[in-house]
Amino acid sequence: MxxxxxxxxxxxxxxxxxxxxxxxxxxxxxxxxxxxxxxxxxxxxxxxxxxxxxxxxxxxxxxxxxxxxxxxxxxxxxxxxxxxxxxxxxxxxxxxxxxxxxxxxxxxxxxxxxxxxxxxxxxxxxxxxxxxxxxxALIKGESRVLGPLDIGAAIDEALALVRGNALGRGIVLTRQVASPLPRVNGDAVQIQQLLLNVLLNACDAVDRGVPGSGTPREVTVMAHVAEGMVQIAVRDSGAGVDPGDLEHIFEPFVTSKPQGMGLGLSISRAIAARHGGTLDAWNNADRGMTFQFSLPQEGMPTRRGVRMPRGLAMAESSFKG
Ligand SMILES: Nc1ncnc2c1ncn2[C@@H]1O[C@H](COP(=O)(O)OP(=O)(O)O)[C@@H](O)[C@H]1O
Ligand SMILES: [Mg+2]
Structure with a gap:
């Protein structure tokens, strides 16, 4: 039947x-x-x-x-x-x-x-x-606790949430995630928030793209482990940013979108720092940008000397609550 x-x-x-x-x-x-x-x-x-x-x-x-x-x-x-x-x-x-x-x-x-x-x-x-x-959980922001987290599953959940949005805009979402990834010490809600911010930004960038260029519409998520750090990269085929703007995009309230809040990246960098990691971005050699989120695998010491992003003091006071 x-x-x-x-x-x-x-x-x-x-x-x-x-x-x-x-x-x-x-x-x-x-x-x-x-x-x-x-x-x-x-x-x-x-x-x-x-x-x-x-x-x-x-x-x-x-x-x-x-x-x-x-x-x-x-x-x-x-x-x-x-x-x-x-x-x-x-x-x-x-x-x-x-x-x-x-x-x-x-x-x-x-x-x-x-x-x-x-x-x-x-x-x-x-x-x-x-x-x-x-x-x-995302709406309520329920979890505030750092605990053992299956980062591979968190990536897949974020991809599942974004898949329909990307499909609707004709964007091909590709996953290149090493398996198995080690667990990390993380806050599930905040890690999801970071991944969604970066993924949605990548889709927005591809959507705006270079008008009439006929370039591929792709967002690729890659993840692997290097020297005790889980590295998650989101690469897009959008237009990238002016090199002089690279650091400014992490500042609060900085946006290029008509309806943008300009908060996603500053919050995401604060989340990365809270997890003892980093969030960096660069323009790709060919086209588009890559955002890389690195965080220590479970049991590894957090990275010393992490550069504190602007706005982190505010972020940390709110994390305590
Ligand atoms: N993948 C990307 N490609 C090009 N520009 C980007 C990308 N991600 C972010 N940006 C730039 O960074 C700005 C700030 O991003 P964000 O803090 O998430 O705020 P918002 O998305 O509300 O504008 C965006 O408005 C955009 O100009
Ligand atoms: Mg954003």
Missing amino acids: SRSPRIPHGTTWLLAAASVAAGCAVADALWRALPHKRAPPRAPAPRTGRLRRRGENGADADYASLMRSSRLSSMGELAGSLAHELDQPLTAIVSNAQAARQYLESDVIDMDEVREILKDVNDEACRASATVRQIR
Whole structure:
């Protein structure tokens, strides 16, 4: 008997999407509540995106709120992707449940097959539930604890969340991750936030690209271990940045995007430093950029002499809370 998928009537993903939308409203409200000056009105940003500073008194803002706003803003960007990610297991559950009912109505019941179907239902339900948990944790910023973390799984979860977003923009996401990767000492929510920031930036860069250039639309995630550090690199085929802008993009409120908050990279660098690691970026020799996140594998000492990014003092005070 075939168990062909069909569109589910389930409402779980709608609820998830609604909670993401609600989260975005919260982010918006938070943003409005924060004490920051608006930049004076200016002409619309050019397509290539010149860097501008969005506000000037970010140092006075509550950094924990900013981290949350930034995370919720990523969630908003990912809404379509999340629906896609939840739709797949729900579709499989519905079609498997229908198949099981049909089996049970037949004269001769193949219990092994029924068991197999129920196992599939269970696995898919667990997958959907894990996605919902992951979204909820990201929205709430639940975890603040550094603990043993399967970094390979964290990369795959971030890729799963971004996949639909990339697909919708015609971007090919490639994964070149060594297996197995050693565990790291990390905060799952913050590592996810860092990976999502960098991945979404890479997709944005490819999307803006070099107009009419016909260049490939690619984002590649690579990960391996070198000298006790897990190194995760995200390489894109976008237009890159002016060399003089390379350090500025890590400053808070610096953005080239019309709707950008300019917080993703400063927060991501603070997260990397909190994990005893680094986040660096460079323009590729051919095209686009690479962002590399290095963090010590579990049990290795954190890197001494890590350069503290601007804004880290704010970040650390919020990490304590
Ligand atoms: N992969 C990339 N390619 C080119 N420019 C990038 C890339 N990632 C980030 N940037 C630049 O860095 C700026 C700051 O990024 P970020 O801090 O994440 O804020 P936002 O995404 O809200 O603009 C972006 O607006 C963009 O100009
Ligand atoms: Mg960003």
